[in-house]
Amino acid sequence: MVVIIALSGCDSLFHLSQVHAPAPDAPPGPAITGCPMYGSSVGDRDGDGIGDACDPDPDNTAQPDCFVMVTTFALPDNLTGWTGWSNTNDPWTYCTDPANKVCSPAASMYSALYHDKALVDVEQVSFAFHILNLAVNADTVVEVGAKLTQGASGDVTGRLCGLTPSGVAITDRTDGNPNNTTNSSSTITYDIGTEARIDWKPPTCAVTALGAAGSGSATTSSQDSSRGQLIAIRNRSTDIIVEWVAAYSKTCPQ
Ligand SMILES: [Ca+2]
């Protein structure tokens, strides 16, 4: 019964189709340490507080890495601080199976999930998910980006990294001119249902399937086409379970 009540309340919240003007950076809170997305972490070789299992630079010696955001979408915080959008007005919701994860709008052609706070100095954003569909369509896209904004259409504008019909790719998106894929290179063969992780650390976009499905990457040499300071994930023509999203920076919150 508790779950039913929670779902009802959040459905109405996540019908919102517009992200409000990003709030300024929140006052610094406690530093995020370990690997919250994995529940625990063993080892921290470089002593920067980020566990080896989720440290993008586990042997750094000069500047420390820091988390600026980690969301595991676990209750009770779940989708707080995130705003969903889809072109069919279907909501992002908590999954009923598995519980405590976020499911994309079913049957939505285009959808995005925006982090509500502007985040500066993000150097890497990582995103883990499962694809649920039995067949990936020719126009299936699962992407993540930082330095984004929400365009007038409600869809993402800015540079994204992830899976596209042409494989792992880096895509610049603008309203009215939605796709300009740069330096698409590696292909990836997917096992549907396998957890995959996207790591976007400009200029490199890497997708790793955590099962037996392989990995791929693409690299761009073009200038960053940043349009804002929002992090968002985006998917098209597929259903996904969102596992976690994390943002890293060399500039640690003071
Ligand atoms: Ca570390």
Ligand SMILES: [Ca+2]
């Ligand atoms: Ca490190």
